[in-house]
Amino acid sequence: MAVGEIDASGGRQYHGVGMAKPRRGDTIELQIDDLAFGGDGVGRLDGYVMFVRGAVPGDLVRVRVTESRARYGRGAIVSIVHPSADRVDAPCPYFGSCGGCRLQHLAYPAQLAFKEKQVRDCLARLGGLDAPEIRPIMGAADPYAYRNKMEFTIAGSPGAPTLGLHQAERYDVVLDIERCLLQSETMNTLLAEVRRDVRERGLSVYDPDSEQGLLRFVTLREARRSGEAMVNVVASSPDVETLGPLAVSLRARVPATASVVLTVNSKKASVAAGTEEHVLLGREHITESLDGIAFEISAGSFFQTNTVQAERLFQVVRDAAGLTGAETVVDLYCGTGAISLLLARQARWVYGIELIPAAVADATRNARANGITNATFLCGEVRHVLPDLVRQGVRADVAVADPPRAGFHPKALSVFAALEARRIVYVSCNPATLARDLGDLTQRGYRPEWVQPVDMFPQTPHIEVVARLARA
Numbered sequence: 001m002a003v004g005e006i007d008a009s010g011g012r013q014y015h016g017v018g019m020a021k022p023r024r025g026d027t028i029e030l031q032i033d034d035l036a037f038g039g040d041g042v043g044r045l046d047g048y049v050m051f052v053r054g055a056v057p058g059d060l061v062r063v064r065v066t067e068s069r070a071r072y073g074r075g076a077i078v079s080i081v082h083p084s085a086d087r088v089d090a091p092c093p094y095f096g097s098c099g100g101c102r103l104q105h106l107a108y109p110a111q112l113a114f115k116e117k118q119v120r121d122c123l124a125r126l127g128g129l130d131a132p133e134i135r136p137i138m139g140a141a142d143p144y145a146y147r148n149k150m151e152f153t154i155a156g157s158p159g160a161p162t163l164g165l166h167q168a169e170r171y172d173v174v175l176d177i178e179r180c181l182l183q184s185e186t187m188n189t190l191l192a193e194v195r196r197d198v199r200e201r202g203l204s205v206y207d208p209d210s211e212q213g214l215l216r217f218v219t220l221r222e223a224r225r226s227g228e229a230m231v232n233v234v235a236s237s238p239d240v241e242t243l244g245p246l247a248v249s250l251r252a253r254v255p256a257t258a259s260v261v262l263t264v265n266s267k268k269a270s271v272a273a274g275t276e277e278h279v280l281l282g283r284e285h286i287t288e289s290l291d292g293i294a295f296e297i298s299a300g301s302f303f304q305t306n307t308v309q310a311e312r313l314f315q316v317v318r319d320a321a322g323l324t325g326a327e328t329v330v331d332l333y334c335g336t337g338a339i340s341l342l343l344a345r346q347a348r349w350v351y352g353i354e355l356i357p358a359a360v361a362d363a364t365r366n367a368r369a370n371g372i373t374n375a376t377f378l379c380g381e382v383r384h385v386l387p388d389l390v391r392q393g394v395r396a397d398v399a400v401a402d403p404p405r406a407g408f409h410p411k412a413l414s415v416f417a418a419l420e421a422r423r424i425v426y427v428s429c430n431p432a433t434l435a436r437d438l439g440d441l442t443q444r445g446y447r448p449e450w451v452q453p454v455d456m457f458p459q460t461p462h463i464e465v466v467a468r469l470a471r472a
């Protein structure tokens, strides 16, 4: 068939370059040469950018065009003409349909190379920066079984419940996941036991349409250093009587189960959080230790999900902060205070600022439990709390910031400069907003010295980066 000819299905066939923008339904042959932020393969047809789910750089693929916009299109793989040398067989049977992992089909060294490249591209393209040194990405020694927390949805009918993760792009479909390769065997055993109990006792499952039924989510956690496990069952009502036996059978099957909690979410919002907590068994928290500091983690607490890589990330933060014991440190977006508490040992005083009251309570409690008396945690939005702190005369020698994906609020960034920090350590989970904020901080008299990508989330496209800036 000639280039551009109509095939039997009515779509045109394209091979190679030099073509007009393809139309929806066309079949094209595409060389994939890059990976987009979300993990899709990227190919170009005479400069026209196509995103292809499931394709990896180095693949030559035949693609059915599913979307054709003015500036880019999307396609679905029809066949792989030549697989990339970096393509591997995904070990998980749910890969491709599960919305959890996006990159299992890409060899781990290639995942790392692309993440590093994305950091480089973002800093070059978006920040307009004096190029800081980009250090080689720190990969994980074990790119599987690294997650210390997994949240599974419970759906289906009482006789045939499904416990698992959402299908990719389908928030209404839950796949029944027997084992997840991102969590440990202990967590997989707990998942199997919850499923068995729900099935055998015919426990009712929440139906979002009728808003009837009990079970909604189960969140599993395992503290890697202490070995303690936590199961948090999210249900629509405080039915302790029905769920009590589940807690007993979980402990019998996995003796490391130190905490089983029932969280009540009676609202329509489909979130694994609630307003009311009941301890079904054991304590209301488990304990994890990071670099000699014990963290009490309760059902609603934020904690870094990859313990091993978090320790390496925090080591980078500590090196970047370069503390001697005399410094005042301000830790913005401090969460449950992990960075604040680790730095407090080498600082004169640490101020942590965080929006979520429960996280601030965790941080305060963890400081006390570890005998740390030189840390103050303040609750509120950075853009509101930081000006108060500055007005009180607080200045920082070192400022640390670990904002959410959106990065700094512009108002927060403008007050940030008033802290007069000599050094800034910026921890980012989004290289695009990092680049934007580094560009802004450069305008405010800071010089980005180096950035260190750390792979916290193997098999997924997520990227974590630490950047160090000095006052110019």
Ligand SMILES: C[S@@+](CC[C@H](N)C(=O)[O-])C[C@H]1O[C@@H](n2cnc3c(N)ncnc32)[C@H](O)[C@@H]1O
Pocket (backbone or CB within 6 Å): 302, 303, 304, 333, 334, 335, 336, 337, 338, 339, 353, 354, 355, 356, 359, 380, 381, 382, 383, 402, 403, 404
């Ligand atoms: C990436 S987490 C930080 C985690 C923390 N550094 C740790 O390792 O535990 C970002 C935190 O910023 C908080 N946050 C989001 N928006 C905020 C705001 N406007 N002001 C203060 N904190 C905010 C979130 O609640 C979350 O705890």
